[in-house]
Amino acid sequence: MKYHAVIIGAGPAGIGAANYLLNHGIKVLIVEKDIKPGNKACGGGLTESALSFIDDDIASCFEHHKKLKVISPYFSAAINSDKSYMAVADRTLWTSKMLARLQDKGADIILGKRCRSINGNTVLVGDESILSEIIIGADGPNSVVRKHLGINSAIGVIAIQLVIKKEHIKGSFDLKNTPSVYFDFNKFLNGYGWIFPVGDSLKIGCGIPLVKNGGKLLNSSFDLWLKDIGIDSSKGRVQGGSIGCKYLGHRRDNIFLAGDAGGFASPVTGEGIGQAIISGEEVAKEATQKNYSSKILKKLSRYHRKTDHILSQPEVGAFILNSAPFFLKSPSFAASVLRRYSSF
């Protein structure tokens, strides 16, 4: 088989890249290891900028919220907006709708087969060799394509999440319908916790930076936090995952990395869906337009590196994160932080 472009991975990065290429008349093949992709451990929370990459007619995959609570051990702020402030995605539904749409535009899609390796311009999928001029690695934080390029792991954050039906939450738990994020340097270091309502369920999780014995720390912080907020995890489903936020380059010749494979997620909040979609589009542009060098990708990687550096200094990180809700009480400050933080 021969293609102009092969994309490994049908997550948001692969979908973003495929959409751009198909809109520009390029024949693509998407290779995805899962039969039903999109069902990964993920809070599914999208802020305003990420939402701008989502077509309106696919809005049914998202639950929109006009209010967000930001909570630390010392302060709490409710950020209100008259339009959708953030949304929580049903990623499985969004992925299946997007893949159907890409197929209508002419994409070939192989589901349930893993890209095993790359050799020059050839991608080995199962037992089949596929020749391609452009190869895009959109295969998440444990990227095979990144390994092939010899770039160190992208993983900078590890995360855990409980998905639990609201009916199993006892008492007057006032965050059942309002998304909320938690900063607490003692519990999550320079990561954060979240409670996102979606349908009849809540997604409750936290992410911390990848440190020595991080897995143990993550599990104990999570258990302690659930206990603090009075939630019994035995009634729900616990999922874990890692997040690719270490950017160390995204291109070697005709091979490109997007999304978590490229390390484009935020090292602070672990937010990576919007970054994956836009980085997919941008690497597709670089792959097909001769002198194009993406300013957006440079900005993303520079900004994430800078925030990571500032917050990883323990005293500074603890001060900024623990006092974040205090400053976010001011609507103009909250708007400017969000504009600065999450505009790509």
Ligand SMILES: Cc1cc2nc3c(=O)[nH]c(=O)nc-3n(C[C@H](O)[C@H](O)[C@H](O)COP(=O)(O)OP(=O)(O)OC[C@H]3O[C@@H](n4cnc5c(N)ncnc54)[C@H](O)[C@@H]3O)c2cc1C
């Ligand atoms: C617990 C948790 C909570 C999170 N919460 C949020 C959140 O609330 N908001 C947010 O914006 N981000 C969140 N993230 C981060 C977000 O999930 C990722 O940044 C985003 O999914 C990255 O998209 P991607 O397309 O790069 O990779 P992925 O979504 O990981 O997609 C990669 C795809 O490639 C496939 N694949 C992998 N290897 C191969 C292979 N060898 N061959 C073929 N296919 C392969 C996978 O099956 C997958 O479908 C969270 C992450 C975790 C772990």
